[in-house]
Amino acid sequence: MTRPGLVVLEERAARHPGRRALGVPAGVLRTARPRQWIKNVLVAAAPAAAGQLDSRHTLRQLALVFVLFTAAASAVYLVNDARDAAADRAHPQKCHRPVATGQVPVPVAYAVGGLLALLAPLGAALTCNAMTATLLTGYVVMQLAYCVKLKHVLVVDLVVVTAGFLMRAMIGGVALAIPLSRWFLITAGFGALFMVAAKRYSEAVQMEGRGGATRALLDAYTTGYLRFVWQLAAGVAVLAYCMWALESGGMAGGSLLPWRQLSMVPFIGGILRYAVFADRGSAGAPEDVVLHDRALVVIGLVWVALYGLAVADL
Incomplete structure (x- = not known):
């Protein structure tokens, strides 16, 4: 204005x-x-x-x-x-x-x-x-x-x-x-870094060639560097989640199927789906990306269901 x-x-x-x-x-x-x-x-x-x-x-x-x-x-x-x-x-x-x-x-x-x-x-x-x-x-x-x-x-x-x-x-x-699992902290931290870097990368891609970036420091980052950060963070988040899901002693052993281990599938799928938007340079605010993509919502619901079954030990 x-x-x-x-x-x-x-x-x-x-x-x-x-x-x-x-x-x-x-x-x-x-x-x-x-x-x-x-x-x-x-x-x-x-x-x-x-x-x-x-x-x-x-x-x-x-x-x-x-x-x-x-x-x-x-x-x-x-x-x-x-x-x-x-x-x-x-x-x-x-x-x-x-x-x-x-x-x-x-x-x-x-x-x-x-x-x-x-x-x-x-x-x-x-x-x-x-x-x-x-x-x-x-x-x-x-x-x-x-x-x-x-x-x-x-x-x-x-x-x-x-x-x-x-x-x-x-x-x-x-x-x-509640004691915080080291794998939980690593997953949460690098998952957050993945979304933050993906958003910065998208902003940098959209502003590339226009000049006059409106976010502080956006001109100081290269798109190559931000791509490296979100790719690194995504890889570490996936690895940490898999280690957490496979960690012994986390859930009772009487369940019909290994629900917690199976939850790795939608988790990895969610990361890969989010990475599509990051790669296109269209990963804006995380809540907008998640809530406006039907596939991500479905993947999230599947993950919740599988983890809920793991908690209930069914």
């Missing part, structure tokens, strides 16, 4: 102060990125991997952790948009964000973001345990450092975004005091 367009929006808001006041909460909600909240379902990953989703206490605790992590992630989005408001106004898509258009004043975004950043770890300390609060505090500090500085540091930006996904996958287990 150009500067004159922003002036028009401000003039309209001045003529209708009541409408603007009602629009601020809605704008804050939009800035918190509700579509991104689906990623926080990863808080159930560790308990699911350990086969411990069969009690009301566990489900209640995971619902609470989901809310706390969503609040922490929303805090980061609000602060990020407040910091980048001026730059976003010059971007063809980001100019429509509520903070960039003036629907949410910058001080309000900072205030709500700061409040959520404080309340999320405090809520974890009061309702979960000290390790959960520490992990959530570390997530908030790391992501805010990313907004301020780390997104401008080569390679470190990939590590920070990947670490954010890994923390999501870990926190459910931490809150419920």
Whole structure:
């Protein structure tokens, strides 16, 4: 949006102060990125991997952790948009964000973001345990450092975004005091790096030859390097998952078929299917890729079914 367009929006808001006041909460909600909240379902990953989703206490605790992590992630989005408001106004898509258009004043975004950043770890300390609060505090500090500085540091930006996904996958287990398998951590970490690098690669492919990359550091990466990263990460994630699935003593031995071992098939199939979009340069936001590809949804459901059978020991 150009500067004159922003002036028009401000003039309209001045003529209708009541409408603007009602629009601020809605704008804050939009800035918190509700579509991104689906990623926080990863808080159930560790308990699911350990086969411990069969009690009301566990489900209640995971619902609470989901809310706390969503609040922490929303805090980061609000602060990020407040910091980048001026730059976003010059971007063809980001100019429509509520903070960039003036629907949410910058001080309000900072205030709500700061409040959520404080309340999320405090809520974890009061309702979960000290390790959960520490992990959530570390997530908030790391992501805010990313907004301020780390997104401008080569390679470190990939590590920070990947670490954010890994923390999501870990926190459910931490809150419920579930031991985290080394293979689970490797699979989750490199699986996250695969999706992050695939998204960066797709952005680089789409911007190649155009110039003026809009994401920090995107011009500093070559498409060859990003392709190497997502291919390496995919290979390590598949290997770690296979080692985890074949690990002895993970499930009881009375099941009709080796369901956990069979779950390797849809897992590998899902990685290969996702890699198709990465190779084409069309792997955007992970949640968009997964939810908008019917084959990936079916593969995911097959994996859930097989792993569910393994947990139930049928």
